[in-house]
Amino acid sequence: MLNRNNIKKVLTDNNGFSFILVLIVIVVMSILAVSLLGVTSSNMNLSAREREHQGTYYIAESGATIKLEEVKSIVLDAYNSSENTNEFFTEIENNLKLGTPDPLTNYTFQESFGKTPHLNVTVEEVENRNNDSDIKIYKIVSKGGIGNRERTVEALFTASWPGVRETPPPVYIQDYVAAHASGNIHLDGGAEIIGSVSTNGPRGAVTTTSGAAIRGTIFPDLERNYELPDREVFDFPTFPRPPNHRIGDHDVVRNGSIRITNWQASGYEFDITENFYIPELIIDSNRNLTLNVGHSDKEIVVDHLNLPNGHIELKGSGNLTIYVSDQITMGSGSKINENGDISKLNIYLKGSNNPSHPKNINLSGSQEIYGSIYAEDANLNFTSGAGFQGHIVTGGESVYLSGGFKGTSDSLLFYAPNARVTIAGGAELFGSIIGQTINMTGGTRITYSPQSLESLPFFPNYEQEEIEPPTLNELLQVGTIKER
Numbered sequence: 439m440l441n442r443n444n445i446k447k448v449l450t451d452n453n454g455f456s457f458i459l460v461l462i463v464i465v466v467m468s469i470l471a472v473s474l475l476g477v478t479s480s481n482m483n484l485s486a487r488e489r490e491h492q493g494t495y496y497i498a499e500s501g502a503t504i505k506l507e508e509v510k511s512i513v514l515d516a517y518n519s520s521e522n523t524n525e526f527f528t529e530i531e532n533n534l535k536l537g538t539p540d541p542l543t544n545y546t547f548q549e550s551f552g553k554t555p556h557l558n559v560t561v562e563e564v565e566n567r568n569n570d571s572d573i574k575i576y577k578i579v580s581k582g583g584i585g586n587r588e589r590t591v592e593a594l595f596t597a598s599w600p601g602v603r604e605t606p607p608p609v610y611i612q613d614y615v616a617a618h619a620s621g622n623i624h625l626d627g628g629a630e631i632i633g634s635v636s637t638n639g640p641r642g643a644v645t646t647t648s649g650a651a652i653r654g655t656i657f658p659d660l661e662r663n664y665e666l667p668d669r670e671v672f673d674f675p676t677f678p679r680p681p682n683h684r685i686g687d688h689d690v691v692r693n694g695s696i697r698i699t700n701w702q703a704s705g706y707e708f709d710i711t712e713n714f715y716i717p718e719l720i721i722d723s724n725r726n727l728t729l730n731v732g733h734s735d736k737e738i739v740v741d742h743l744n745l746p747n748g749h750i751e752l753k754g755s756g757n758l759t760i761y762v763s764d765q766i767t768m769g770s771g772s773k774i775n776e777n778g779d780i781s782k783l784n785i786y787l788k789g790s791n792n793p794s795h796p797k798n799i800n801l802s803g804s805q806e807i808y809g810s811i812y813a814e815d816a817n818l819n820f821t822s823g824a825g826f827q828g829h830i831v832t833g834g835e836s837v838y839l840s841g842g843f844k845g846t847s848d849s850l851l852f853y854a855p856n857a858r859v860t861i862a863g864g865a866e867l868f869g870s871i872i873g874q875t876i877n878m879t880g881g882t883r884i885t886y887s888p889q890s891l892e893s894l895p896f897f898p899n900y901e902q903e904e905i906e907p908p909t910l911n912e913l914l915q916v917g918t919i920k921e922r
Contacts, residue, residue, distance in 0.1 A: 633886025721748020
């Protein structure tokens with residue numbers, strides 16, 4: 439039987455306590471370890487599922503991206519090989535195989551934890567606005583998967599047919615043809631064009647009768663809009679008058695005008711030491727005037743360039759520009775820069791500022807100009823053996839060439855986009871001509887000669903016409919890739 443001393447002894451005995459404490463610690467640690475293993479296992483499973491989830495999205499996104507790159511190539515190829523809307527969209531849809539899943543077997547993806555990724559991409563038509571629409575909307579649907587897990591993304595794209603942009607052969611102003619008209623071209627009575635012709639009208643706008651012939655290609659329906667060069671050039675500069683000069687008892691220069699109207703002045707050489715304003719430059723009785731420009735380019739403003747029967751010779755290495763504010767008169771046999779370099783002389787004739795009464799330039803008796811002229815609004819009448827060795831530009835509404843007129847520059851450009859052009863009576867041109875209408879008859883001929891940019895005055899800002907094909911952005915608009 440326990441007494442008080444025995445009880446005290448039992449209570450104060452420490453033997454075995456350490457064992458119990460260790461056992462408790464082991465149990466607690468085991469519980470904690472098991473819990474930690476559970477959490478870790480759960481996190482690992484979650485991470486694996488998250489990797490698969492993200493991996494399937496990236497696979498699906500890659501499929502859409504790959505297919506969009508294919509679409510870009512297919513759309514460009516379809517435009518280059520198509521002539522109309524139907525051909526364009528038919529080729530796109532045939533190459534994309536609408537509605538047919540494409541596993542993109544040419545592309546491989548690495549295994550993910552022993553599972554092989556898989557992919558299917560389909561292109562569907564979303565909207566066709568009408569049967570004749572130049573725009574169609576499509577959708578790319580890309581399904582990517584790893585094992586049994588899949589995700590789907592999609593992207594819209596719009597294909598647009600901009601129409602055919604025909605690029606003609608290299609051209610300078612004149613479009614690679616001997617004659618162009620915004621309206622009709624008619625040849626009759628043995629008239630001949632050696633070279634191609636073009637018109638803004640239909641093919642029926644070009645006709646030949648009575649032995650006339652076009653020895654080249656006819657280009658209809660060009661829809662070209664020819665404009666006159668910069669007209670601000672007709673705001674002529676202000677220059678001083680040259681000083682008076684007397685030869686014998688004749689005033690060869692008086693009040694700024696040059697007067698080769700006396701035997702004492704024939705053969706006079708006028709040194710253009712600076713740019714001058716000359717109210718009238720007159721030469722008569724088959725007399726001669728030499729204009730010496732020296733070694734630099736010069737300009738003169740003349741109210742009346744008046745050659746009832748006279749000749750102007752150019753001297754010096756510089757070029758001469760003559761601005762004529764009032765009128766040009768050239769009588770029988772008069773010549774300017776005869777047999778000279780046509781690039782050395784350019785003449786501008788200011789318009790009348792009255793559309794109902796335009797100016798006129800008449801050459802009707804073997805006159806010759808070796809240079810180029812730009813008339814703001816003048817109607818032209820060149821007949822009776824008149825000749826022009828240079829380029830002609832006019833905003834006038836009538837051009838009449840006949841009686842043996844010869845434009846015999848190797849590459850003459852006769853640029854009269856507003857004019858009804860009549861060529862008759864054996865007139866002949868070498869180069870090319872542009873008019874509103876062109877009518878040729880009576881043994882006339884145009885022989886094509888190509889233009890070069892360097893040889894053309896009056897068009898300082900013109901560059902060779904190049905028709906650019908549409909850009910990819912004009913043919914295709916692509917939306918963002920997003921998950922379905």
